[in-house]
Amino acid sequence: MTLAPERPATAPTTPTRAVNSRLSVESATDRPQRAPKTSSSLPANPAAHLTPEQIEEIGRELDAIRAEVMDSRGAKDAAYIRKVIKTQRYLEMGSRAVLLFSGVKVKGFRPAWWLGTAGLSAAKILENMEIGHNVMHGQWDWMRDPKIHSTQWEWDNASPSKQWKHSHNELHHTFTNVLGRDNDLGYGILRVDEDQPWTLFYLFQPVWHVGNALLFEYGIAAYDLELGGYLAKRKRMSAEDKAAWRTEAMEVVAKVKRQVTRDYVVHPAMSLPTGSARTTITANLVANLVRNVWTNTVIICGHFPPGIAVFEKTSIEGETRGEWYLRQMLGSGNLTGSKAMHVMTGNLSHQIEHHLFPDMPSNRYAEIAPRIRDLMDRYDLPYVTGSLAKQSASVYWKVVQLSLPNKVEGRRRRDVVLKAARHFARTGNLGRRY
Amino acid sequence: MSTSTLTRPTPPWRLRVRDGLVGLAEALTTPLVPGDYLDLISPLRAGADLRARIVSITSETADAATITLRPSRAWRGHRPGQYIRVGIDIDGVRNWRAYSLTHAPTADGTISITTKAIPEGKVSNHLVRDARPGTMVMLDQATGDFTLPAPLPEKVLFLTAGSGITPVMGMLRHYLGDLADVVHVHAAPTRSAVIFGGELRSYAAAGRIRFHEHHDDVDGILDLADLDRIVPDWHEREVWTCGPTGLLDAAEAHWAAAGLADRHHVERFRPTVIEPGEGGTVTFDRSARTIDADGGTPILDAGEDAGLLMPSGCRMGICFGCVVTLREGAVRDLRTGDLTIAEPGDDLPIQTCVNAAAGACHLDL
Numbered sequence: 001m002t003l004a005p006e007r008p009a010t011a012p013t014t015p016t017r018a019v020n021s022r023l024s025v026e027s028a029t030d031r032p033q034r035a036p037k038t039s040s041s042l043p044a045n046p047a048a049h050l051t052p053e054q055i056e057e058i059g060r061e062l063d064a065i066r067a068e069v070m071d072s073r074g075a076k077d078a079a080y081i082r083k084v085i086k087t088q089r090y091l092e093m094g095s096r097a098v099l100l101f102s103g104v105k106v107k108g109f110r111p112a113w114w115l116g117t118a119g120l121s122a123a124k125i126l127e128n129m130e131i132g133h134n135v136m137h138g139q140w141d142w143m144r145d146p147k148i149h150s151t152q153w154e155w156d157n158a159s160p161s162k163q164w165k166h167s168h169n170e171l172h173h174t175f176t177n178v179l180g181r182d183n184d185l186g187y188g189i190l191r192v193d194e195d196q197p198w199t200l201f202y203l204f205q206p207v208w209h210v211g212n213a214l215l216f217e218y219g220i221a222a223y224d225l226e227l228g229g230y231l232a233k234r235k236r237m238s239a240e241d242k243a244a245w246r247t248e249a250m251e252v253v254a255k256v257k258r259q260v261t262r263d264y265v266v267h268p269a270m271s272l273p274t275g276s277a278r279t280t281i282t283a284n285l286v287a288n289l290v291r292n293v294w295t296n297t298v299i300i301c302g303h304f305p306p307g308i309a310v311f312e313k314t315s316i317e318g319e320t321r322g323e324w325y326l327r328q329m330l331g332s333g334n335l336t337g338s339k340a341m342h343v344m345t346g347n348l349s350h351q352i353e354h355h356l357f358p359d360m361p362s363n364r365y366a367e368i369a370p371r372i373r374d375l376m377d378r379y380d381l382p383y384v385t386g387s388l389a390k391q392s393a394s395v396y397w398k399v400v401q402l403s404l405p406n407k408v409e410g411r412r413r414r415d416v417v418l419k420a421a422r423h424f425a426r427t428g429n430l431g432r433r434y
Numbered sequence: 435m436s437t438s439t440l441t442r443p444t445p446p447w448r449l450r451v452r453d454g455l456v457g458l459a460e461a462l463t464t465p466l467v468p469g470d471y472l473d474l475i476s477p478l479r480a481g482a483d484l485r486a487r488i489v490s491i492t493s494e495t496a497d498a499a500t501i502t503l504r505p506s507r508a509w510r511g512h513r514p515g516q517y518i519r520v521g522i523d524i525d526g527v528r529n530w531r532a533y534s535l536t537h538a539p540t541a542d543g544t545i546s547i548t549t550k551a552i553p554e555g556k557v558s559n560h561l562v563r564d565a566r567p568g569t570m571v572m573l574d575q576a577t578g579d580f581t582l583p584a585p586l587p588e589k590v591l592f593l594t595a596g597s598g599i600t601p602v603m604g605m606l607r608h609y610l611g612d613l614a615d616v617v618h619v620h621a622a623p624t625r626s627a628v629i630f631g632g633e634l635r636s637y638a639a640a641g642r643i644r645f646h647e648h649h650d651d652v653d654g655i656l657d658l659a660d661l662d663r664i665v666p667d668w669h670e671r672e673v674w675t676c677g678p679t680g681l682l683d684a685a686e687a688h689w690a691a692a693g694l695a696d697r698h699h700v701e702r703f704r705p706t707v708i709e710p711g712e713g714g715t716v717t718f719d720r721s722a723r724t725i726d727a728d729g730g731t732p733i734l735d736a737g738e739d740a741g742l743l744m745p746s747g748c749r750m751g752i753c754f755g756c757v758v759t760l761r762e763g764a765v766r767d768l769r770t771g772d773l774t775i776a777e778p779g780d781d782l783p784i785q786t787c788v789n790a791a792a793g794a795c796h797l798d799l
Contacts, residue, residue, distance in 0.1 A: 022750035023732075023768060023788065067770055078526030089466075089474055096462075138754035144528040144782065147470075150754045151783055154465040169753035258464045266461045321750070358752045 025059025025322040059322025095119030103276030121290035129346025158221035177331035198405040200420035216292035301391040302351040328355035333384035480507035498550040512576030514608040521572030534600035538607035550597035580701035591671040595621035598677030616643040676701040710764035734786035751788035763795030
């Protein structure tokens with residue numbers, strides 16, 4: 001949330017139909033030909049063949065799909081989210097109760113540990129994905145239930161909901177895959193597109209990537225705080241900005257403290273009577289790691305697999321709603337799988353549908369997916385989708401490939417790396433850019 | 435129970451233990467609160483939010499029904515004549531409406547409201563026709579000063595019409611034995627449309643009240659000049675009036691003209707009716723600023739243009755970073771044309787970046 005009026009107080013009120021160009025699928029002025037930057041894995045700009053009129057038409061069609069679903073939200077949808085929340089809470093309570101006996105051995109094996117850890121991992125995943133992420137998107141605000149509302153929800157993740165909503169809902173969803181505007185593109189630590197400039201820092205990005213996956217919730221919190229940017233810019237920041245940043249940092253610290261105390265102190269202490277304190281600690285640790293790796297794996301498949309487009313900063317000036325829709329479709333990728341798989345990914349397996357309509361209840365993405373695919377087929381746009389194994393493997397491979405500089409005719413990549421290494425040895429500067 | 439806590443303070447060590455246990459439970463459940471889990475098991479327990487389960491729904495007339503509710507332990511009771519706000523989910527959306535309490539003193543702690551289905555009335559129709567026992571509803575504590583004073587007045591006139599009978603029924607059922615002299619004049623379209631008709635007629639037959647029924651379909655609209663004939667001593671009575679706005683306005687004028695305005699007590703069911711329009715004034719309650727906004731400009735832009743510090747985000751309706759509470763008024767979604775109407779007490783969160791004023795609005799900002 002930002003509190004910054006963009007216009008001076010004296011500016012006259014000019015009544016216009018749509019103040020933000022993205023409120024309308026049509027444009028008041030002639031639109032230039034869209035030219036999304038594409039990864040080298042794609043032969044050409046996937047939307048180059050569309051006229052501005054076609055893009056408007058796509059926008060109208062998508063608006064109609066949105067209206068149809070949003071108008072039909074009802075008791076069944078409300079029952080769905082309540083059921084998921086109820087299931088998650090019983091699962092978490094039950095798993096934690098079982099973990100009170102996690103240290104008890106039966107024939108040299110700890111059944112309560114395995115059962116409780118599996119249940120707690122699933123509960124944490126559900127809480128973060130199908131519930132937390134989606135509630136904070138405002139997908140359930142229409143129910144007017146203050147207990148299931150984007151303004152009220154707090155999730156089991158290191159990043160406080162307020163900070164996450166700003167960096168995710170506002171920045172990532174508005175500026176999806178725009179180089180230099182959408183920091184989700186590699187989270188500031190990964191090079192996931194050839195057009196992100198290479199530096200020595202990225203040489204080790206397979207390590208950063210695995211580390212980020214393991215500690216994903218803390219990575220997200222640091223990222224939402226713009227920790228990297230702060231460290232780089234703090235000497236130039238005003239005292240006011242610094243104080244504001246510190247306040248937010250303290251919120252994160254306080255939240256992390258509460259979560260760590262819960263998982264590694266209070267619940268283990270409750271397990272003391274059965275001699276299960278140590279095993280309860282390991283169970284919580286494993287559940288947190290499982291959740292971190294799972295959410296990271298799902299999320300990297302949303303925007304980083306090959307075939308997904310990225311965009312230049314200048315290409316979104318004066319962007320209409322239709323063009324924004326187009327960018328969302330070309331900048332996202334789906335996952336195939338069973339119903340259970342969709343729920344465990346928080347329906348981010350329908351990343352394309354989610355990016356088109358981030359505030360649509362997640363249980364409805366599956367029903368519109370065939371229509372979105374049909375629309376994209378008709379306009380000859382690539383609908384990127386694949387299994388979790390295939391998509392995540394492609395991202396891991398990309399992370400390895402892009403840890404090296406781009407291949408350029410007449411220059412050996414080894415020389416570029418060595419030059420950067422010599423520069424680092426001389427200056428201590430990895431050349432990391434923010 | 436509450437009196438004993440007041441006169442006999444809990445020893446400090448017990449308080450400390452209780453606080454410690456609460457703190458422990460909070461540490462176990464963060465980022466949720468213990469109540470989020472307890473609500474799954476016992477939603478009506480002590481300490482839970484004020485809510486209620488529908489126990490039964492009894493038909494009163496062709497289009498009116500009494501809904502009996504078992505409130506949670508947070509219920510603080512009421513004075514007869516008061517109303518409660520009920521929040522019920524219809525098609526997945528929570529709707530809040532105010533209804534008078536009509537039950538007699540009960541041993542089992544249940545309470546009742548009586549609802550008449552009005553044309554186009556989403557909530558009243560749902561309660562009368564579609565709601566089912568077992569459903570959970572949200573409540574607010576009882577409120578309102580349409581109540582009898584202590585000591586009770588000697589001579590009372592109840593003047594009601596339609597569903598305006600409901601708060602009076604709550605009073606009669608509690609105080610009938612203590613009220614010495616009651617005249618009740620009630621107007622309804624027909625005899626069968628009189629809610630609680632049978633019960634009131636039996637009170638009259640037993641000589642406990644004088645009950646005068648006026649049937650509009652037969653007798654025409656009730657003319658207050660007729661009170662001289664129906665209740666010759668009306669000017670000696672404390673009067674409680676409840677019914678449609680027309681009756682309330684006429685009665686207020688009637689008693690004022692007689693110089694007896696201080697004897698006249700009214701209950702207005704719908705203090706405001708919000709008619710959506712195109713554009714309107716937007717009042718930022720906490721900033722104490724009012725601006726004019728047209729029907730095509732998002733409230734976010736109108737507010738910023740007026741120099742207000744507004745929370746904002748994507749400015750296209752997707753990030754929910756600009757949500758502000760609409761305390762009262764109507765707004766229109768510029769993308770879809772959908773209206774959101776908040777009556778006082780509804781407090782609806784709205785996205786200011788995609789909503790324009792559709793009438794006078796009050797925002798909590």
